[in-house]
Amino acid sequence: MSEQTCDSTLDLEAGRLLFARPFVFIKGCVRIADLPSADRMEIAFAGRSNVGKSSLINALVGMTSLARTSNTPGRTQELNIFEAADAPLRIVDMPGYGFAQAPKEKVAQWTKLIHSYLTGRPNLRRVYVLVDGRHGPKANDLTVMNELDKAAVSYQVVLTKADKLLGRDLDKIVAATKAAIAKRPAAHPELIITSSQTKFGMETLRAEIAELLTS
Numbered sequence: 001m002s003e004q005t006c007d008s009t010l011d012l013e014a015g016r017l018l019f020a021r022p023f024v025f026i027k028g029c030v031r032i033a034d035l036p037s038a039d040r041m042e043i044a045f046a047g048r049s050n051v052g053k054s055s056l057i058n059a060l061v062g063m064t065s066l067a068r069t070s071n072t073p074g075r076t077q078e079l080n081i082f083e084a085a086d087a088p089l090r091i092v093d094m095p096g097y098g099f100a101q102a103p104k105e106k107v108a109q110w111t112k113l114i115h116s117y118l119t120g121r122p123n124l125r126r127v128y129v130l131v132d133g134r135h136g137p138k139a140n141d142l143t144v145m146n147e148l149d150k151a152a153v154s155y156q157v158v159l160t161k162a163d164k165l166l167g168r169d170l171d172k173i174v175a176a177t178k179a180a181i182a183k184r185p186a187a188h189p190e191l192i193i194t195s196s197q198t199k200f201g202m203e204t205l206r207a208e209i210a211e212l213l214t215s
């Protein structure tokens with residue numbers, strides 16, 4: 001697959017420069033009150049447990065283990081904050097939703113944390129909603145999109161694990177996902193197809209994020 005060109009006006013170099021900075025882990029927050037001050041633009045990565053959020057953040061910043069990745073779903077239970085010293089941007093890795101095996105009260109706690117963050121953070125510029133490229137959007141992905149639409153928080157869907165799909169299957173999932181976002185008011189009309197393993201789509205994603213800083 002060649003790098004996708006969903007938007008030829010995207011500035012790939014601006015994206016490369018933004019993420020050439022060394023991002024570091026700042027802290028994990030279990031409460032909204034623990035978040036750093038809202039002094040710079042934030043982007044958040046949301047999605048079901050195991051969809052590939054931490055892997056995508058690692059691939060985005062070009063590091064192998066910045067955000068902890070795991071084969072065990074539900075390990076990321078905090079809002080994990082990443083910053084680079086001189087970057088006008090903060091990255092937030094969110095707890096995964098839809099992890100049924102966790103204790104009920106834990107799930108309720110994370111759901112509340114995710115909801116409060118997604119709908120009440122003033123400097124949250126865009127949410128990247130990660131959807132597993134093998135499955136397309138599931139009910140809880142649509143629930144999160146509903147919340148974001150209601151709160152008028154800008155979001156863009158990112159398909160993950162594209163390396164696991166053959167062309168025709170990928171086309172089907174892309175079409176289904178596009179149909180699911182078509183009439184959503186806060187959704188970016190384009191989706192980004194990615195693989196953290198092959199790094200497919202990373203240039204596009206970096207450029208999309210860099211563009212947020214200019215608009």
Ligand SMILES: Nc1nc2c(ncn2[C@@H]2O[C@H](COP(=O)(O)OP(=O)(O)O)[C@@H](O)[C@H]2O)c(=O)[nH]1
Pocket residue numbers: 047048049050051052053054055056068069070071073074076096160161162163164194195196197198
């Ligand atoms: N084949 C493939 N596997 C991936 C990709 N991204 C993540 N994974 C795997 O999916 C699992 C969950 O990834 P992780 O980033 O921890 O997901 P998170 O729970 O959403 O943070 C791990 O076993 C990863 O190695 C990808 O692009 N391709």
Ligand SMILES: [Mg+2]
Pocket residue numbers: 053054055068069070076
């Ligand atoms: Mg994770």
